[in-house]
Amino acid sequence: MGIVPASFSVSILHGLSHMTSSRPLLPLILATIFSIVGLGMIVPVLPFQVEALGGEKGHAPYIFSAFSAAAVISTPIWGWLSDRIGRKPVLLASAGLTMLSYLWLANVDTLVALYGSRVLAGLAAGWFATSAAFIADVTSEQDRAKGMGFLGASFGIGFTIGPALGAWAVGHGSENFALPAYAAAGCAVICVLLTLIWVKEPQRHVQDATVRFATSVLTHPDISRLLVLHFTVHIVFTAMEGVFAIWAASRFGLGAREVGMFLAYSGIVSVIVQGGIVRRLVPKLGEAKTVGLAVGTLALTMLTLLMVDAPIWILVPMGLLALGMGLHGPAMQSLLSQVAPPSMKGGTLGNAQSAQSLARVLGPAWGAAAFTAFGTESPFLIGFAVLAGAFVFAVILVRRFPKTRPALA
Numbered sequence: 001m002g003i004v005p006a007s008f009s010v011s012i013l014h015g016l017s018h019m020t021s022s023r024p025l026l027p028l029i030l031a032t033i034f035s036i037v038g039l040g041m042i043v044p045v046l047p048f049q050v051e052a053l054g055g056e057k058g059h060a061p062y063i064f065s066a067f068s069a070a071a072v073i074s075t076p077i078w079g080w081l082s083d084r085i086g087r088k089p090v091l092l093a094s095a096g097l098t099m100l101s102y103l104w105l106a107n108v109d110t111l112v113a114l115y116g117s118r119v120l121a122g123l124a125a126g127w128f129a130t131s132a133a134f135i136a137d138v139t140s141e142q143d144r145a146k147g148m149g150f151l152g153a154s155f156g157i158g159f160t161i162g163p164a165l166g167a168w169a170v171g172h173g174s175e176n177f178a179l180p181a182y183a184a185a186g187c188a189v190i191c192v193l194l195t196l197i198w199v200k201e202p203q204r205h206v207q208d209a210t211v212r213f214a215t216s217v218l219t220h221p222d223i224s225r226l227l228v229l230h231f232t233v234h235i236v237f238t239a240m241e242g243v244f245a246i247w248a249a250s251r252f253g254l255g256a257r258e259v260g261m262f263l264a265y266s267g268i269v270s271v272i273v274q275g276g277i278v279r280r281l282v283p284k285l286g287e288a289k290t291v292g293l294a295v296g297t298l299a300l301t302m303l304t305l306l307m308v309d310a311p312i313w314i315l316v317p318m319g320l321l322a323l324g325m326g327l328h329g330p331a332m333q334s335l336l337s338q339v340a341p342p343s344m345k346g347g348t349l350g351n352a353q354s355a356q357s358l359a360r361v362l363g364p365a366w367g368a369a370a371f372t373a374f375g376t377e378s379p380f381l382i383g384f385a386v387l388a389g390a391f392v393f394a395v396i397l398v399r400r401f402p403k404t405r406p407a408l409a
Contacts, residue, residue: 024134024138024199024200024202025135025138025139025147025150027194027195027198027199028091028131028134028135028151028195028199029150029151029154030194031091031095031190031191031194031195031199032127032131032151032154032155032158032191033154033157033158033161034158034187034188034190034191034194035095035098035127035158035187035188035191036154036155036157036158036159036162037158037161037162037165037184037187038098038102038162038183038184038185038186038187038188038191039158039159039162039184040158040159040160040161040162040163040165040166040263040267041162041163041165041166041169041180041183041184041187042102042105042166042180042181042184043162043163043166043263044163044166044167044170044245044256044259044260044263045166045170045175045177045180045181045256045260046060046063046064046118046245047060047061047063047245047246047249047259048060048170048175048177048245048249048255048256048259049108049114049177050063050111050114051246052175052177053108053109053110053111053114054111055111056372057246057249057250058246058368058371058372059368059372060245060246060368061239061242061243061246061364061365061367061368061371062364062365062368063114063115063118063364064238064241064242064360064364065242065360065361065362065363065364065365065368066115066118066119066122067118067119067121067122067125068122068357068360068361068364069122069361070118070119070120070121070122070123070125071122071123071125071357071360072357072358072361073122073123074122074123074124074125074126075125075126075128075129075357077126078090078094078125078126078129078130079126079129079130079133081126082126082129082130082133083133086201087130087131087133087134087137087201087202088195088199088200088201090126090130091126091127091130091131091134091195091199092192092195092196093124093126094124094125094126094127094130095127095188095191095192095195096188096192097120097123097124098121098124098125098127098188098191099185099188099189099192100120100124101117101118101120101121101124102117102121102181102182102184102185102188103181103182103185104116104117104120105117105118105121105181105184106177106178106179106181106182106185107178128151131151132151134199134202135147135151137202137203138202152274152329152330153271153274156267156270156271156274157271159263159267159270160264160267160268160270160271161264161267162267163260163261163263163264163267164260164261164264165180165183166180166183166256166260167256167257167258167259167260167261167263167264168257168260169183170255170256170257170260171257172255172257175255175256175257177256216344216347217340217344217347217348217350217351218351220339220340220341220344220348222339222400222401223336223339223340223344223348223351225393225397225400226291226332226335226336226339226397227336227351227352227355229291229295229332229390229393229394229397230332230336230352230355230356231355231356231358231359232386232387232390233294233295233298233328233332233387233390234355234356234359234360234363235359235362235363235366236298236302236363236383236386236387236390237298237321237325237359237363238359238360238362238363238364238367239363239364239366239367239370239379239383240301240302240305240321240367240379240380240383241363241364242363242364242367242368243364243367243368243371243379244259244262245259246371246376247371247376247377247379247380248262248311248314250376251308251376252310252311254311258311262314262315262318263318265315265318265319266318266319266321266322267322268322269318269319269322269323269326270322270325270326272326273322273323273326273327274326274329274330277323277326277327278290278326278327278330278331281327282330282331282334286401287331287332287334287335287338287401288335288397288398288400288401289398290327290331291327291328291331291332291335291394291398292391292394292395292397292398293327294324294325294327294328294331294332295324295328295387295390295391295394296391296394297320297323297324297327298320298321298324298325298328298387299384299387299388299390299391300320300324301317301320301321301324302317302380302381302383302384302387303384304316304317304320305317305377305380306377306380306381306384332352333349333352335401336348336349336352337349339401366379367379370382
């Protein structure tokens with residue numbers, strides 16, 4: 001499992017070596033990988049920990065909504081602070097508070113405390129917005145998109161390694177929920193040390209519009225339609241992500257270790273897609289058609305989940321999920337940046353991130369509600385219906401961008 005992420009890490013380093021002003025980025029990228037490895041270690045564990053502390057199985061996905069809701073509130077504040085006191089102090093504060101949230105998580109003995117630890121983690125989640133602003137500070141305009149791409153790639157690597165380590169740490173049979181949390185805290189400590197020692201405060205601060213919300217963007221019809229499609233994809237994806245663990249437990253009796261391994265497998269496929277397939281496919285199809293293909297693939301994902309009758313076959317929908325999301329993210333971001341007028345590019349990407357953040361709050365919540373009210377398969381059935389409609393919408397929408405220039409080659 002380590003072969004693909006390792007080779008992809010080499011490609012990141014190779015790409016950084018060809019960028020001007022690349023030296024300040026390497027410590028940040030490495031710190032980000034450790035930060036996301038820590039997060040990835042606890043993701044497959046959390047739903048089972050909710051149940052172990054007396055929570056209802058169908059309510060377990062709310063733990064993800066709690067984190068995301070806190071992050072939506074805190075992210076603008078972290079961005080404001082980083083503009084005023086500097087990027088490095090905010091990165092250190094975010095990583096330090098995240099470490100404390102993991103230590104709290106490792107020692108929780110009530111459901112309230114568990115949710116409290118994840119709310120603290122959400123309030124501490126200023127790393128991504130601040131690191132994006134850091135990249136805007138230290139890169140030229142021609143290298144900025146590549147820098148953001150490397151930041152995104154570090155997330156892919158982290159979410160490949162993290163779930164696999166979490167699956168190992170939690171054990172099998174008598175599950176040890178504290179060990180993954182302590183290990184995640186250790187990753188946060190490494191993140192703090194890398195930032196403290198090697199990350200240097202940028203000499204200039206750029207007001208990074210990619211993390212800001214702009215209402216004027218919503219009046220642009222093509223951008224608005226693409227944002228609706230983007231939100232729809234993510235609200236179904238996050239619902240499926242939220243209920244996957246409890247579905248696997250209810251349907252096949254799988255535990256945190258098995259769920260973690262499936263997530264790691266999905267991460268490997270995602271790295272392969274984003275590291276190679278998407279860059280070859282988009283120049284042939286264009287961004288718009290690639291987005292349509294991604295939505296269709298995600299609809300197929302929901303359909304195949306309804307057909308799974310043995311644990312081994314979970315590999316099929318998880319592979320399709322990674323393929324669909326791996327295609328959707330880069331293609332949609334690139335398409336939005338091309339469709340938006342120059343004065344709206346930053347605001348457009350900011351709105352896309354806001355739509356994604358809102359979906360991360362609402363998706364697990366509606367998935368949990370459907371799971372409880374209508375049965376274990378209902379989130380996937382509803383998700384298929386929504387994405388089938390979204391696919392039709394995407395096919396119609398693609399016709400509006402017949403001359404979109406491929407930008408990911």
